[in-house]
Amino acid sequence: MAKKLTVKDRERCIGCYCCMFACTRVWYGALGIEKSAMRVKNYPGVEGAFSVRVCQACKQPECAAACPTGALRLAKRGFGVELVRELCTHCRKCVRACAANALQWDEQLQIPIACRHCGICVRYCPTNVLTMQEVV
Numbered sequence: 767m768a769k770k771l772t773v774k775d776r777e778r779c780i781g782c783y784c785c786m787f788a789c790t791r792v793w794y795g796a797l798g799i800e801k802s803a804m805r806v807k808n809y810p811g812v813e814g815a816f817s818v819r820v821c822q823a824c825k826q827p828e829c830a831a832a833c834p835t836g837a838l839r840l841a842k843r844g845f846g847v848e849l850v851r852e853l854c855t856h857c858r859k860c861v862r863a864c865a866a867n868a869l870q871w872d873e874q875l876q877i878p879i880a881c882r883h884c885g886i887c888v889r890y891c892p893t894n895v896l897t898m899q900e901v902v
C-alpha cells in the first residue's frame with residue numbers, strides 16, 4: 767500500500783528544521799532549507815509554536831489543474847504531483863492554486879517543488895511530528 771507524508775502531531779514540533787534540511791540534502795545535495803518540499807515556520811509573536819505544512823497528496827490536485835502547460839501533473843503513483851521541468855514557464859499559478867498553501871516554490875530555479883512522499887523528513891524528525899500514512 768502506498769504511503770503519503772502526513773503531519774501526525776504538530777504540537778510536538780520544536781522548530782529544529784531537521785526535516786527540511788534532510789529533504790534539501792537528499793534531493794538536491796545542498797545545505798539549507800530553501801529547497802525542501804515541506805515547510806516549518808514559526809508563528810510571528812508566538813513563542814514555541816510552529817506551522818508544519820506538507821503536500822496533501824491529492825488525487826485530483828488543484829495545483830496540477832491550474833498548470834497551463836501540463837508541467838505539473840498527477841504523479842504516476844496516483845496522488846500528489848510530479849514536475850516535467852522543461853514544460854514549466856515559471857508562472858506560479860500552481861502555487862496560488864493549492865488551497866492548503868502547501869506547494870513550495872524554488873526561488874532560485876523559479877519552479878514548484880513537488881514532494882516525493884519519500885519519508886526522509888519523517889526519519890529525521892526527532893520528536894515524531896511527521897508520519898507516513900497509508901493512502902486509501
Ligand code: SF4
Pocket residue numbers: 771788789790802803804880881882883884885886887888
Ligand atoms: S517526504 Fe521526502 S520529498 Fe517529501 S518533504 Fe519529506 S523528505 Fe522531502
Ligand code: SF4
Pocket residue numbers: 778779780781782783784785786806818890891892893894895896
Ligand atoms: S524535524 Fe520535526 S521537530 Fe524539527 S522542525 Fe521538522 S517537524 Fe519540527
